[in-house]
Amino acid sequence: MRDLPLAVIAEDQKAVHMAKLVSNWTDDLIVFTNGHQVISAEEKGFLNSAGITVNEKKIVSLTGKGGQLGKIQLEDQTEVLRDGGFIASEWIQAATFESDLGYHLNEQGGIETDSMQRTKTPGVFACGDTRIAGASQLIMAASEGSMAAIAVNAELLEEKFNGMQT
Structure with a gap:
């Protein structure tokens, strides 16, 4: 997945931490919070300055082929192409x-x-x-x-x- 368009999906404060970790693999990273506003304005600014986009829209679906992520569809019908991603789950x-x-x-x-x-x-x-x-x-x-x-x-x-x- 190195150097491919990747996503981090996190609905809590793990979003920023995960973004930092995954940014080691790619310069094309989007953090999706699935409709939750868990990243402060300061953190968004920090992530944006590192080339990481934050998307707070609700996710409707994840689709792909052969077990690989292809796109993330958002509530406003926007489709975001991603080759892979990480979900920060709650333990x-x-x-x-x-x-x-x-x-x-x-x-x-x-x-x-x-x-x-x-x-x-x-x-x-x-x-x-x-x-x-x-x-x-x-x-x-x-x-x-x-x-x-x-x-x-x-x-x-x-x-x-x-x-x-x-």
């Missing part, structure tokens, strides 16, 4: 983490842990998507899972050898 945690286990939730609604993935409830660990509600990455979840496994193993060893003489 919603699929599961609620309320439980009788007694752990605490953080400000994002995920389970609060320390650096070893321990919750404040002895014997309860959390990692990956359970720990942070919001954007998550597989590699981070795997890393946190490894840390949790190390901590669980350490606790089991301490329990096993607790009280034994060395």
Whole structure:
């Protein structure tokens, strides 16, 4: 998609961030907010000075062929040709983490842990998507899972050898 006409579709403050990221790939970028006014006048000026257009009209349809975007049709019947695009979706945690286990939730609604993935409830660990509600990455979840496994193993060893003489 490098150097092709691209689109960013975002209905919230991620629009500006996504525009900055995608601008590394192309000089022909339009940000569509789908009828939402989420970009300030100052931000629009900044984006425009970087050659990025902002379009706040409502999107009626996305069409293309073979799984590739071809055009974006707007509510005023305008059709904007684009070869590809990115949609900034809202991350919603699929599961609620309320439980009788007694752990605490953080400000994002995920389970609060320390650096070893321990919750404040002895014997309860959390990692990956359970720990942070919001954007998550597989590699981070795997890393946190490894840390949790190390901590669980350490606790089991301490329990096993607790009280034994060395």
